[in-house]
Amino acid sequence: MAAYPAWDQDSARSIIAGLAHLEGATLPILHALQDEFGHVDPQAVPLIAEALNLSRAEIHGTISFYHDFRTTPPPRRVIKLCRAEACQALGCEALVAELAREHGIAVDDHQAKADVAVETVYCLGNCALGPAALVDGELIGRVDADRLAALCGSQAGVRA
Ligand code: FES
Known part of the structure; x- marks a missing residue:
């Protein structure tokens, strides 16, 4: 970024x-x-x-x-989480809910003051291995909320 x-x-x-x-x-x-x-x-x-x-x-x-306007500085790092159809079928929405409930991480919170943000994308071309995420250019398959939270937490200053 x-x-x-x-x-x-x-x-x-x-x-x-x-x-x-x-x-x-x-x-x-x-x-x-x-x-x-x-x-x-x-x-x-x-x-x-x-x-x-x-x-x-x-x-x-x-x-x-306009929700695209941020009023706080952007995060240093953005993790993209696929929420398209195939990843939905493999549980990405439950993952989003668990991230919020268990880890206090809201996906697509454009005003969050965190060093790391999780944002929605629609298809990363990794559909068979969903839910899929893109982290620093690396595709991750079968991601779950704990792993995603750990990836967020590995950056100092992230909201918990
Ligand atoms: S639908 Fe998620 S990677 Fe294609």
Whole structure:
């Protein structure tokens, strides 16, 4: 995963200024900020509101409406878990439930402040050996919740 620079108000300001003239500039600005910093820091809200002459509530509403926008820095590492049909038939949904229940790890929690995140993908081409996961480029078959939690826990700072 790409390393992002720390949030910087001056850089954010210049990104916003460069796009504020666009029609419907809110989304392009939010995407540009997330591309640059890996997330849209809450400090961006008043800057965007002021630049676009909108209320802070409107900007905040847009950020929360689109689930792809993160308001916290992204995890250093993402584990992809397949939840497509074949892996569903082999128990991936039970695995997701167990991960949450037994290990406190929520899949696709884009606001989690963890070093490691587990995110859904649809088919890793490892269907016969599901549930399948991709960890640091390595395909893992027949993964279970304990193994996935251990892989998450091997990174310091993960939520437990
Ligand atoms: S359905 Fe999960 S790897 Fe293909």
